[in-house]
Amino acid sequence: MKIVVLTSSLSAGGAERVASTLCNSWVERGDQVTLIPTYSGGGVPFYPLSNNVELIYLAARVQGGLGRLSQYKQRFLILRRLIAERAPDVVVSFLPNVNVAAILATAGLKIPVIICERSDPSQQPYTLLWKLACRLCYRFADMLTVQTASVAKSSAVIFPKLKKIRAVANPLPAEVLQYVHVAGGPRKILLSLGRLSEEKQVDRIIDAFSNVCERCPDWDLHIYGDGPLRNEVEGAISRKGLGNRVVLQGRTNEPWKVMAGADAFVMASRYEGFPNALLEAMGLGLPCIAFDCPSGPREMSSDGQYAVLVPLNDQTALSVAMNEVMSDKTFRTTLGAGAKETVLERFSLRAVLGRWDELFKEVGAIR
Template structure:
């Protein structure tokens, strides 16, 4: 089967990580995959991609290098030409602007397109133009994929005519699934969080809560992995609260799970997620997790809080109490982590998710 996989960039990020995992799995089983970075500049892949996959940057196929309407139009034409030359059995597209471009580029070519929403589209902020073009894409794609049943239910209510809607979650990368939690005896303990340093992740709330716990839990530190526009603001907050040396902004890591595997508790304070890979990976490692019950992934990933400590969104007292409980109870940490790992490996293993993709491909006629 020939698959053209379109996404915005090949930088660090959740969608890019999933794209790399799926691409590598598909080419290893014999599929031909062309991975297309549509709206980013030229560059390299942040995550490892098999040499068996073909990688195309649309930036290499257009004359204009400036970010402009003309540049985006040229990339749309380049994508259509690529589809006409490649003639894939299916196009898989991630993220709203790429979904729209993939549908428009494929019009009249009789190539089925599966567009994939990576967050809750009814909650995510979009311009009016992107909203209208996204709705156009929903009704002209062969299939729309979302990551959770909760999003699917809301989508069915908002768009009752939308019949071709399926739920396909993210997979656990195989190398992570085989990686055991590594906690050698050491004097200090570590809370770990990860994500882009943006308002949606609410790391400022996490830092504030940890600062209230730090005096009592003097052997615990907080490490936050990621980069973003709020880096300097968060650094100032750390200094103001006297948390220098106790709270660290540790930047981006290609193999984040190796860092998480040396931690004791994972924390997530997002106000909005799609299907948080970092939570899935933390649970797969066997880390006990304390997370806000934000829309739309944590509830389903944690089985309504059975496999993690699920805290009401933005309940800072609840977050403080949950962290204190898990920090002070080593047997609880072990039990929570073990239950989390068993649960997500059973539901989100790479083999399980690949089967769901194959069901989609068969349903739209991409494979027999």
């Protein structure tokens, strides 16, 4: 099968990670895959990418010295030509701006197009222009995929006249299985890993940790990630006087190694699409705490059976959950073991690839 995959970039985002994982898996089984980042200007992909994936940075094909409008027009025409030349069985695109471009660039080519939303559209602060563009264009895609059943339900209202909408989870990267959870050092680590942005609410994690850290003197909070709120996070740590217990580690390109060395994981997002960090932490056998936000944590944890779900933005409950996990080794062991078992069964790469093949059949890419 010939597949063209479109992304905005190949940076350190969740959509980029999933796109890279899928591309690598498809070429490994013998598919012909072309990956086209449509907006970034090149560079080395953040996530490993097989040499068998044809990688084309669209920006590298655009002539310099043109006005912005002329560049957009040229970019669109080049994208359409690249797709037409490869005559794929299906085009898969990630994220709203790329989705709109994919739909327009394939108009009249009679190539099935599957567009992917990677977060909950009902929670996204899209501009009015992008909301209108998505509402008008998405109906012409052969399928919209989202990551959970709850988002599928809300998306059907937000984007009217969709031909098909299906839920397909992110796969647990196969590389995760190369790491073994080896927690239990003299200083225990509560891990937060994610972008330092408003929706991740890392300040709530710091506040909750400050409420329980005296009762758990052998625990430290390690925060991995970077983003626009880095200064605010540093300020929150300083105001709480937690400089010796809370460590702001910055961004890591070895997230699974970091997870394998932690003792518990916490996430306090206001909303998610399908939080990769939570999935991977569970897959490594970490006991996890998460706000019951839309969407992802409830589906991943089977309604709270395999992670501690905290009512959204309930700060007191978050502190209680932290204390429960951090003070009870037996509970941590049981919770982590159950999390690993369910994730490996439900979200393995093999299971998710099988789901994608079902979607390809639905749109006529596989006969």
